[in-house]
Amino acid sequence: MPELPEVETIKRGLSELLPGRVIADVWHDWQKSFPNAPADVARFMVNAKIESVRRRAKVLIIELSSGYSLVIHLKMTGQLVFVNKNEQKLENSNKKLVNNINSQFLFSNSSREARFGGGHPTDSLINNLPDKSTRVVIDFQDDSKLFFNDQRKFGWMRLLPTIEVPQIDFMKKMGPEPLEDDFTVNKFINNILRRRQSAIKAVLLDQTVLAGVGNIYADESLWAAKIHPAIPAGQIPRTKLIKLYSELRRILTMAITKGGSTDRNYVDAKGKKGSYLTFAQVFRKENQPCPRCGTIIEKIRVAGRGTHICPKCQKMIYTRDIRS
DNA sequence: CACTTGACCTGTCCGC
DNA sequence: TGCGGACAGGTCAAGT
Numbered sequence: 001m002p003e004l005p006e007v008e009t010i011k012r013g014l015s016e017l018l019p020g021r022v023i024a025d026v027w028h029d030w031q032k033s034f035p036n037a038p039a040d041v042a043r044f045m046v047n048a049k050i051e052s053v054r055r056r057a058k059v060l061i062i063e064l065s066s067g068y069s070l071v072i073h074l075k076m077t078g079q080l081v082f083v084n085k086n087e088q089k090l091e092n093s094n095k096k097l098v099n100n101i102n103s104q105f106l107f108s109n110s111s112r113e114a115r116f117g118g119g120h121p122t123d124s125l126i127n128n129l130p131d132k133s134t135r136v137v138i139d140f141q142d143d144s145k146l147f148f149n150d151q152r153k154f155g156w157m158r159l160l161p162t163i164e165v166p167q168i169d170f171m172k173k174m175g176p177e178p179l180e181d182d183f184t185v186n187k188f189i190n191n192i193l194r195r196r197q198s199a200i201k202a203v204l205l206d207q208t209v210l211a212g213v214g215n216i217y218a219d220e221s222l223w224a225a226k227i228h229p230a231i232p233a234g235q236i237p238r239t240k241l242i243k244l245y246s247e248l249r250r251i252l253t254m255a256i257t258k259g260g261s262t263d264r265n266y267v268d269a270k271g272k273k274g275s276y277l278t279f280a281q282v283f284r285k286e287n288q289p290c291p292r293c294g295t296i297i298e299k300i301r302v303a304g305r306g307t308h309i310c311p312k313c314q315k316m317i318y319t320r321d322i323r324s
Numbered sequence: 325c326a327c328t329t330g331a332c333c334t335g336t337c338c339g340c
Numbered sequence: 341t342g343c344g345g346a347c348a349g350g351t352c353a354a355g356t
Contacts (some may be wrong), residue, residue: 003350032332058350075348077334133334154350170351198327207351215349257329304329304347 002058003180004212005255010080011055017082018062018146025139033135033150036159044068044159045138046186056175057211061165069162078148078155081129085143152267174211178248181308188245189238196234202303203233204248213248216283217255221248224280228314229302254279284309 002010026035026041026105048064054062062070062078072080129147130137136148136270148157165171175191176183195203203209204218210242213221222229224247227240236244258279281291286299300307 073350075351150333151335152348154333195326202327205350306347 002078002260003214003217004058005217005258006260007055007058007060007074007077007212010074011259014053014060014062014080014082015145018053020048020050021140021142022049022143023064023138024141026136027139028136030135030153032153033148034157034158034159034309041279045070056171056215057177057207059171063162064268066160067162069165071158071160071165071168072148073152073156074150075132075152075156079133079150079153082145083129083145083147085145121268146188147210149310170207173208175206175208177211177250182281185242185245189241192233192236192241194282199230199302200227200236201229201235201305201307202246205303205305212252215305215307216280217248217251219283220251220281223308223314224251226313228302228316229307231316265301282310284308 015100023045024047026045028041044066045068045237048066048068051063051065053060053062058073060070060072060074062072072078074080100267129145129149131149133149133151135153135155138146138148140146148155160168178188187237188210192203195206195209198206201218201222204213204221205215219229221244223245225240227236227244249268283295284296286308288297289295290297290313293310293312295310295312298309298311300309318323
């Protein structure tokens with residue numbers, strides 16, 4: 001769910017809210033989410049000040065004044081929700097007013113629904129925390145709180161010495177970020193072709209090739225570049241890869257300016273369904289017409305993932321390595 | 325080594 | 341209405 005644009009959006013939000021705040025207490029109930037020893041938490045988190053919030057691919061890094069950092073991966077259902085006590089009081093006394101300001105202190109899939117979708121049931125999220133998905137609560141000295149919620153328990157949070165963060169395994173293996181200035185089209189093509197026999201979609205999802213792309217943006221960029229997701233990477237003409245490079249960067253950049261997307265469908269208070277993938281062209285659009293040619297979009301399975309294609313725009317036409 | 329599949333979880337949705 | 345099962349997707353371990 002959270003891919004690069006979503007994590008970037010969360011990072012930008014937390015960057016405005018957390019730095020300068022001092023941790024008063026930390027509660028956590030779940031070893032997998034937050035396996036650090038209570039003694040370490042007490043020693044390196046309590047009384048520490050938040051210095052900065054950074055992002056590497058889909059990973060958030062909250063740097064503390066103690067020389068330690070919180071490294072956070074939200075995986076599919078993780079949320080980071082910041083709640084300011086004053087706002088909470090306001091919520092209790094004047095619900096309408098708070099609905100309008102929810103977005104400034106909620107950073108989660110639900111908050112994006114709130115922001116882009118208008119009123120809906122999760123407007124009341126702020127009243128319900130902690131809930132049963134809450135794994136970690138960080139209390140600040142000014143009585144504001146940061147909640148880490150994760151329904152499916154795939155996400156995690158680790159407290160590590162800041163200087164060791166780049167050394168941990170999955171950080172070292174991570175490939176380049178698609179939006180970095182020095183990530184050139186040639187680098188992109190060379191990295192793609194490192195996995196010549198794999199389906200192009202599997203390559204885009206491989207974080208050692210390219211860090212930050214997930215299922216939504218893989219489908220969207222392959223549709224934009226008119227490439228079938230199951231084509232072996234090595235069989236794609238160079239001109240198509242150049243197109244894929246520019247479309248991937250364009251779509252990721254656009255998604256960030258829109259504050260990310262969410263694939264959560266929900267039912268609002270009136271039982272009405274809605275989707276908040278406002279700029280998706282194919283993702284979760286199966287059985288709907290392709291925005292480009294009108295052909296009905298199909299959902300198939302590629303690289304073990306649900307995959308959305310226009311069967312006319314994205315044909316399996318390559319049968320040999322035409323680069324050589 | 326290259327590449328694919330299944331496990332990790334739980335809430336939701338679909339069909340019977 | 342309830343119930344079983346498929347499905348969702350990021351990442352890693354285990355498999356071919």
